[in-house]
Amino acid sequence: MLSERIRLHSLHDRVVSADEAAALIEDGMIIGMSGFTRAGEAKAVPLALAERAKRQPMKITLMTGASLGNDLDKTFAEAHLLSRRLPFQSDPAMRKAINAGEVMFIDQHLSETVEMLRSNQLGPIDYAIVEAIAITEDGGIVPTTSVGNSATFAILAKQVIVEINVNQTLALEGVHDVYIPTRRPHREPIPVLKPDDRHGTPYIPIPPEKIAAIVLTGKKDSSSNILPPDAETQAIAGHLIRFFEGEVAKGRLGYNLQPLQAGIGTIANAVLHGFIDSPFKDLTMYSEVLQDSTFQLLDAGKMLFASGASMTLSKEMEARVLPAFATYRDRLVLRPQEISNHPEVIRRLGIIAINTALEVDLYGNVNSTHVNATHMMNGIGGSGDFARNAYLSIFVTKSVAKAGAISSIVPFVTHVDHCEHDVDLIVTEQGLADLRGLAPRERAQAIIDHCTHPDYRPALQAYFDEAKARGGHTPHVLERAFAWHLAYRDRGTMKAAF
Amino acid sequence: MLSERIRLHSLHDRVVSADEAAALIEDGMIIGMSGFTRAGEAKAVPLALAERAKRQPMKITLMTGASLGNDLDKTFAEAHLLSRRLPFQSDPAMRKAINAGEVMFIDQHLSETVEMLRSNQLGPIDYAIVEAIAITEDGGIVPTTSVGNSATFAILAKQVIVEINVNQTLALEGVHDVYIPTRRPHREPIPVLKPDDRHGTPYIPIPPEKIAAIVLTGKKDSSSNILPPDAETQAIAGHLIRFFEGEVAKGRLGYNLQPLQAGIGTIANAVLHGFIDSPFKDLTMYSEVLQDSTFQLLDAGKMLFASGASMTLSKEMEARVLPAFATYRDRLVLRPQEISNHPEVIRRLGIIAINTALEVDLYGNVNSTHVNATHMMNGIGGSGDFARNAYLSIFVTKSVAKAGAISSIVPFVTHVDHCEHDVDLIVTEQGLADLRGLAPRERAQAIIDHCTHPDYRPALQAYFDEAKARGGHTPHVLERAFAWHLAYRDRGTMKAAF
Structure with a gap:
């Protein structure tokens, strides 16, 4: 041995x-x-x-x-x-x-x-x-x-x-x-x-x-801890599938799209899972982490090949994939992360990058890392390598968290990991805002209309209207930019701000 | 004809x-x-x-x-x-x-x-x-x-x-x-x-x-409108020259450094100008705009070759360069901006990127575009192409503006174009903060100590100390994050905030 x-x-x-x-x-x-x-x-x-x-x-x-x-x-x-x-x-x-x-x-x-x-x-x-x-x-x-x-x-x-x-x-x-x-x-x-x-x-x-x-x-890897798709993540996947159908109809993409990257986690995994029942085919991945959804797409005959830096599987998927690994090996490659995330390759291949936001602001700036401005969650990971250099940079999030006490769409994010210049699409279970070619005031209206939860939409519209009246390329009411975050901190719900 | x-x-x-x-x-x-x-x-x-x-x-x-x-x-x-x-x-x-x-x-x-x-x-x-x-x-x-x-x-x-x-x-x-x-x-x-x-x-x-x-x-190009080096821009150049000497001493760089990029404008031009009286030689540029300093370095025998997407010269420099252009042509190339700014080439060549910040925060996030959160100045330009993918990403700014009424180093920038992950060095006339390999709390102390104007240093230290007492990876006093900006807006000087 x-x-x-x-x-x-x-x-x-x-x-x-x-x-x-x-x-x-x-x-x-x-x-x-x-x-x-x-x-x-x-x-x-x-x-x-x-x-x-x-x-x-x-x-x-x-x-x-x-x-x-x-x-x-x-x-x-x-x-x-x-x-x-x-x-x-x-x-x-x-x-x-x-x-x-x-x-x-x-x-x-x-x-x-x-x-x-x-x-x-x-x-x-x-x-x-x-x-x-x-x-x-x-x-x-x-x-x-x-x-x-x-x-x-x-x-x-x-x-x-x-x-x-x-x-x-x-x-x-x-x-x-x-x-x-x-x-x-x-x-x-x-x-x-x-x-x-x-x-x-x-x-x-x-x-x-x-x-x-x-x-x-002889110790095993830990199993992935992602949650199965739910109604909201399925809605996010649905919005994206319809968006891609529209891009095909406009002649911008073929049914094989362009190589996909998906950040780790429940929402991105659910989005990829959504491709199983879709008209897309002959897909490829050029990503960091290969999750359950990658193997489901390979098994379903939807995906031809997947490149990553690691494989992180659920217990059930691992029990299926590892014993039969010889049948998958020719359709997979694991690379150093500087190659899986290399700006050169990402720009060359024209990656479609799908990453998760913690919070998004009115103009599409994304916080991926910090809770209420100060407290680190996990880290930026590879999302910045992909978002800056991708063909299409997509951020997904549920529109609210903590049973509605937090809106993921806020007037001003408390930490910026991805600036407006790097964010093409925002998708929540409410809908999809296509920000390509839009100026900040247009981006804001699209995000309010399509992505914001109805409980927060009127308040965000009111903030934006007041800000616009003050003028500027990226209008804000600076003294109230963080009012929602402060309300959550001090009174347990962002709704206390309005 | x-x-x-x-x-x-x-x-x-x-x-x-x-x-x-x-x-x-x-x-x-x-x-x-x-x-x-x-x-x-x-x-x-x-x-x-x-x-x-x-x-x-x-x-x-x-x-x-x-x-x-x-x-x-x-x-x-x-x-x-x-x-x-x-x-x-x-x-x-x-x-x-x-x-x-x-x-x-x-x-x-x-x-x-x-x-x-x-x-x-x-x-x-x-x-x-x-x-x-x-x-x-x-x-x-x-x-x-x-x-x-x-x-x-x-x-x-x-x-x-x-x-x-x-x-x-x-x-x-x-x-x-x-x-x-x-x-x-x-x-x-x-x-x-x-x-x-x-x-x-x-x-x-x-x-x-x-x-x-x-x-x-038959109309001519407009001449560049950059200002000549002054005592503060010369101090910035001096800090950077000493930094590069240190990098050579540590064996990280040779005296020819790596290809240089410099953003358009007075400060970046002055920094490049500073290389004329320095021990560096056989320099090259891989940049967007070739300014006066490029030609001064070529004339001084300090620079071997410069690649750009355009040439923007002062009236005097144009009068010297254009009639003699045949003698420069083999040492220059003008490329499409997608090639001069291509992430692939920037990462491959290991560019040293020098760009100008409008304001910088405690943790090294950079605002390149917006005045007081809302009003557009010029735009991000190529700074993001370079900062994200460079070998070394340097931002330069004078520590104060408007005769001291504005500090360029603030608790929280009102717009983020370059997140902390993309900023390696901050340089003002006060000094240089080398942020490589530092965590946010360490970055903050380096920026306070080395870059902040003495008129604002105690107040920024006090903000940081109070923030640290509250905890977090990136400590902040969120309700006062924009107090300096609001003081400038309402009372004409950031100093009114403390």
């Missing part, structure tokens, strides 16, 4: 316990760890390290691809292990530590972290810890369910710890395509001209002598 | 007066016109059209590359000629019409307009009006001092009006490189791997039968 998983026999003596591997890590070190959207994170060594930190306080900087499964960020927060965390997380306990100012969180566009590492603007990484299904005869690391930032972490790190997950299927081998951009000033075009192009290696190439330790694990 | 300028003889009979050409344009049409940062705009036909609109009211949609010279936007505003204007302008009278809601202004990233036209999300263009030095034997249009969006406007328009500027030097011929991306889904990499790469034609290729009219003009 060991020879199947560690094919370079000279590495067999590097196998150690998780505790022994964790002991290599010293206070103050910078660690780059595999893991992207709860998929393919290292599991044994980080837990051992957190245990150690509980006994003997220490702090590290942790970089990952994106969020981690198995409650790792929770465990880190409880052990007070992290001084710095980047570029994304989605755990309530870690969020609490970040918002308390205990953990310095650097919320980055997901394509940028390794660019900054490579040019020594961040780092250097002391250890990379990467989950793998196997190590090849040449010492190459074959990742599991995500590539994320793992390849560049391993390539740039002084030393590498590999966690071989013996319970993860070897059928994953061949799905990865590790292409690393050439160095400036001799950087060549990223050779992805179609979602299914492959120009890298199916493993992470590193000199085997950099592998300091190998740990055997 | 005519044969030298209109080399396809069959086109000679298309020469008409400006009034006759303007008469082709009908009420409600969409017009794409040459012109980028006061360089190379059509001059005779738009004036004739404005005259006609004064006699006989009409409205058109006008798209350009960027801003226009010769007070054209002022003339259009006074003639009430425009219903819609995109993607950029910088004229006080046009600004007034925009802020009054008379002209619908669509403020776009400059790389995106032609992408939207090509995919029929905007348009179609009825007439393109393009200034040229000549028409080739095949009917190709040789632009003057800008390429901007002219090529795609001419290629996509139903018909084209060419203005031959007989006073513009023919020595410009050969400086242009018109490369148009291939169509999706077969789009190939943009073949620019170095600032001096050329893969296009030195003219805009269109079928000669599309040329509906040719007008001869």
Whole structure:
């Protein structure tokens, strides 16, 4: 068994316990760890390290691809292990530590972290810890369910710890395509001209002598925690399907559309799910995370190919997909996140980008990250890589939250992650506002008319009318711009503002 | 003379007066016109059209590359000629019409307009009006001092009006490189791997039968209106030069740095000017607008090559450069703005992007466009194309404006064009805040300490301290976030807020 998983026999003596591997890590070190959207994170060594930190306080900087499964960020927060965390997380306990100012969180566009590492603007990484299904005869690391930032972490790190997950299927081998951009000033075009192009290696190439330790694990990825489609997410999907039908009718798109990107989460997954019963066909994806809906579309014969940086599946979908992975492998590729999210490829392919907004303002500025101006939720993730450079940038949200106490459409967003220039369409269960080619005053009226919940529509119209009377390209009543947020904070409902 | 300028003889009979050409344009049409940062705009036909609109009211949609010279936007505003204007302008009278809601202004990233036209999300263009030095034997249009969006406007328009500027030097011929991306889904990499790469034609290729009219003009470009360096802009340049020296010392950059981009305007021009007396050498530019400083760096032997979409020079610099243009031509290229600003090329080359902020907040969010939340200044221009995808994204501003009544560093910007994720360095005459790898609370302290004017520093520190006590990843005192702006509006100085 060991020879199947560690094919370079000279590495067999590097196998150690998780505790022994964790002991290599010293206070103050910078660690780059595999893991992207709860998929393919290292599991044994980080837990051992957190245990150690509980006994003997220490702090590290942790970089990952994106969020981690198995409650790792929770465990880190409880052990007070992290001084710095980047570029994304989605755990309530870690969020609490970040918002308390205990953990310095650097919320980055997901394509940028390794660019900054490579040019020594961040780092250097002391250890990379990467989950793998196997190590090849040449010492190459074959990742599991995500590539994320793992390849560049391993390539740039002084030393590498590999966690071989013996319970993860070897059928994953061949799905990865590790292409690393050439160095400036001799950087060549990223050779992805179609979602299914492959120009890298199916493993992470590193000199085997950099592998300091190998740990055997068997823990599974956490299942995705997205909710099934409901009436509102189905309504959002319906509005978008009708919009795309209109674009086909106008001759702007064919029935195969253009490559799709969908952010992680319940709403984006539901939107993609909506394509199953639609006239669209021969779809492709060029996205970050491949969720249940990707496999449903592949199974339904609606989708030809999907490119991502990770796979995050529900328990049921994982039970169906992983045992039969050989039948999916030729229709999938997992890439480094700097390639899945690369501005060059996104602009070239003409991606249709569908991401989730926390709140949207009158003019289509989008807050993706902060609750009531100040408190971090998860992070911007890849939404900025896609929204800025996409063919079509779509943001979806339910029109209200907290049983109607919060309107997702507000006069002024309390944090801007996506400025008006980057937002083409806003879709709620109420309807769809097509903002392309519109000036701010026109955008506002479209958003009020089509996206806002009826409970908030008259008040938003009144705000806009008063603002217009004061003038300006982007009219506002500045002294009341945040009145709705303050009403929610102080009186428990935005409705108290009007 | 005519044969030298209109080399396809069959086109000679298309020469008409400006009034006759303007008469082709009908009420409600969409017009794409040459012109980028006061360089190379059509001059005779738009004036004739404005005259006609004064006699006989009409409205058109006008798209350009960027801003226009010769007070054209002022003339259009006074003639009430425009219903819609995109993607950029910088004229006080046009600004007034925009802020009054008379002209619908669509403020776009400059790389995106032609992408939207090509995919029929905007348009179609009825007439393109393009200034040229000549028409080739095949009917190709040789632009003057800008390429901007002219090529795609001419290629996509139903018909084209060419203005031959007989006073513009023919020595410009050969400086242009018109490369148009291939169509999706077969789009190939943009073949620019170095600032001096050329893969296009030195003219805009269109079928000669599309040329509906040719007008001869002799009017000059407007001179640039930037101010010479002063003590504060020199201080900003000094901080940046020392920063770059530090980056070289750390081994992150060589003395040739990486290709430079500088936004239009006094401060960015002064920063580039600062490189003349510096240890840096063999510099290159990959920018939008080539200003005086570019030519000063070429003359000083500091810069090897500059790529742009236009040249906007002072009267003195123009008098020096244009007569001797043959000696500069091999060190320059003018490209379509979708190529000069292309995310693919910006990321590939690793651009160092230097742009001007109107105001910056505590966390490094940047407002580039709006005065006091609502009133449009010029537009975002190309700053978003560069800031998002650059190797290093730098924003410069003086720390105060209006004789100290306005602080350029505020608790909360009233409009976000560049979110914190896109801003690496803030530089004022007070100093430089290096925000790379910092979390928001750390960014705030760096900006307070290094960039804020001493008159405002204690008040900003007090705001930040109170905000921190309330908690959050990005702490704020939401009810007072805009107090400084309201104080300026109501009492004439931000200082009245504290």
